[in-house]
Amino acid sequence: MKLKFKNYYKENLCLLYFIIILTLLLGFKSLYFQKIKFYKVGHRGARGLIPENTIPSFKKAIEVGANTIEFDVHITKDGKVIIYHDASFNPDYTLKPDSTEIKQDERKTYTFYQMNYNEIRRFIIGVKKYKDFPYQELTKTYVPLLTEMIDSIEIFTKKYKYPKVTYLLEIKSDANTDGFEQPPPERYVEILMSQLRPYLTKLKDRLFIQSFDIRPLKILHKRFPDIRIGYLTSDKLKKFDQNISELGFKPDLYNPNFRLVNMELVEKCHSNNIKIFPWTVNDSFEINRLINMHVDGIITDYPNFFNDKK
Numbered sequence: 001m002k003l004k005f006k007n008y009y010k011e012n013l014c015l016l017y018f019i020i021i022l023t024l025l026l027g028f029k030s031l032y033f034q035k036i037k038f039y040k041v042g043h044r045g046a047r048g049l050i051p052e053n054t055i056p057s058f059k060k061a062i063e064v065g066a067n068t069i070e071f072d073v074h075i076t077k078d079g080k081v082i083i084y085h086d087a088s089f090n091p092d093y094t095l096k097p098d099s100t101e102i103k104q105d106e107r108k109t110y111t112f113y114q115m116n117y118n119e120i121r122r123f124i125i126g127v128k129k130y131k132d133f134p135y136q137e138l139t140k141t142y143v144p145l146l147t148e149m150i151d152s153i154e155i156f157t158k159k160y161k162y163p164k165v166t167y168l169l170e171i172k173s174d175a176n177t178d179g180f181e182q183p184p185p186e187r188y189v190e191i192l193m194s195q196l197r198p199y200l201t202k203l204k205d206r207l208f209i210q211s212f213d214i215r216p217l218k219i220l221h222k223r224f225p226d227i228r229i230g231y232l233t234s235d236k237l238k239k240f241d242q243n244i245s246e247l248g249f250k251p252d253l254y255n256p257n258f259r260l261v262n263m264e265l266v267e268k269c270h271s272n273n274i275k276i277f278p279w280t281v282n283d284s285f286e287i288n289r290l291i292n293m294h295v296d297g298i299i300t301d302y303p304n305f306f307n308d309k310k
Contacts, residue, residue, distance in 0.1 A: 039297025040306040041168060042066035043280050044085060048133050048301035051093055051126040053083045054141045055152050062157060066303035068166040069153070070279075073146055073192065075182055080117040081146040081195045087111055087172065087181040089123055093130040097122035113181050117145070133301070146195055154202075164206060168230070168277075168299075171211040185215040193224060200226075210255060214247050221249050228252040230277070236260065240268050253277055255299070258286060266293045 045057025046064060058069045072085045088111045091102040102110065112120060126141045144152075150167065157164060171192070173182045182188055192209075200207070210230030211217055220227050230253030233243055244250060254269050258278035269276040279299035281287050287305055290298055300306075 036067060036166070038291075039068045039166065039275075039277060040066045040303055041068040041070050041277060041279075041297050041299040042303040043070050043299045043301045045069055045071065046301070046303050048135060048282065049304065050137055050139065051130065051141065053085055053143075054125055055144050055149055056126070056139050056141055058149060058153055059156055060137075061303045062153070062162050062165060064304040065306045066165070067163060068168055068297065070168040070170065070299055071149070072170045072172050074112045074172055075188060075191055076112050076117045076120060077114055078116040079191055081192055082112060082117065082120060083144050083146060083149055084112065085172070087113070087177065092132070093125060093128055095124040095128055097124065099124060099127070101128075111181055113183070146192075147199075150199055150203075166206045166208070167203065168208045168210060170232070171209060171213065171216045173211065173213045173216060175213070175215065185213070185219055189216050189219045189223070193220075208253055210253060217251070218248060230255050232279075233257070233260070240265060244272075250274060255279055258290065258298075261290060261293065261295065263293055266295055270294075 042058070042061030044052035045054065045059075046061040046066070047053075047057065049064070050057040050060040053071050058071070061069050071083050073081050074084055074087060076082055088107045088109075089102055091104055091107065094102060096102055110123075121142050123143065124140060125143065126139045129138065130136055146169075153165060156162070171188065173185060173188060178184050183191065196207070205228065208228045208230045209217075209220060210232050212232045212234075214231070217229050217231065220229060229251045231243060231247055231251040232255050234257040235243075240254070243254075250272055251274060253276070254274050255277045256265070256279075258281045261276070261278045266276055275296035277297040277299055278290055278295055281290065281298050281300050282302055282305075284305055287298055287300070298306075
């Protein structure tokens with residue numbers, strides 16, 4: 001009798017262990033999202049405080065409370081993935097390697113897809129005062145590689161014991177400029193994912209890829225179904241249902257201009273199991289309004305605004 005009881009006990013214990021392990025494996029992908037109650041997103045790092053899309057800006061965002069950093073990527077002539085918003089150098093805050101000004105009519109000369117990275121890196125960011133952001137702390141820096149930025153931030157957060165951050169990567173592309181400002185979408189995705197592949201296991205659920213251009217999003221969804229995708233929109237005339245229909249699948253994020261956000265849109269996103277991150281919100285009143293609507297995250301140039309929020 002005791003022997004039968006022991007065997008029964010062992011069999012059920014093994015079954016229990018199996019169920020626990022299976023549950024953990026199935027739930028592992030969602031564990032990170034359960035930890036983050038609200039995504040505090042630093043737009044281009046801490047754009048209002050440090051020159052945008054630079055490693056110092058991303059570090060500053062984390063220091064002042066961001067748990068997510070948003071940034072833009074482009075492809076260079078030699079197939080590198082760099083972080084910068086525009087397709088060419090912005091004269092408002094970038095200088096030539098010899099510290100002289102870039103003229104507006106010279107911009108196309110410095111299109112990244114027509115330049116090698118060793119040329120791009122020599123240009124100077126963080127010395128010229130950006131009039132739109134008078135509170136920026138100037139610090140001389142450069143255009144970083146995507147891989148360099150991820151490595152730097154992972155080391156930084158570990159060294160100074162900050163929580164692991166989420167990366168919100170925006171693909172900058174437009175069908176009208178294929179072949180000049182960026183490669184065709186298939187090639188773009190191929191280059192980007194070749195750079196990200198070594199990080200995918202490490203980042204797990206800490207990576208979103210978003211774009212206004214649905215072409216690369218469709219390719220990512222088909223070829224890399226585990227990648228979490230964000231749909232960006234600023235179109236007042238197109239509603240949620242039309243945007244999702246054109247995309248062809250439900251994204252993980254729906255990220256509209258904050259002026260388009262109302263309670264109906266938030267509820268529609270949540271009923272479809274989609275998170276919503278409005279952008280770019282630089283006013284405390286608007287941040288409070290959106291938080292009260294129960295958005296899942298807010299993208300701002302001033303992540304220090306979150307210090308007295310959720």
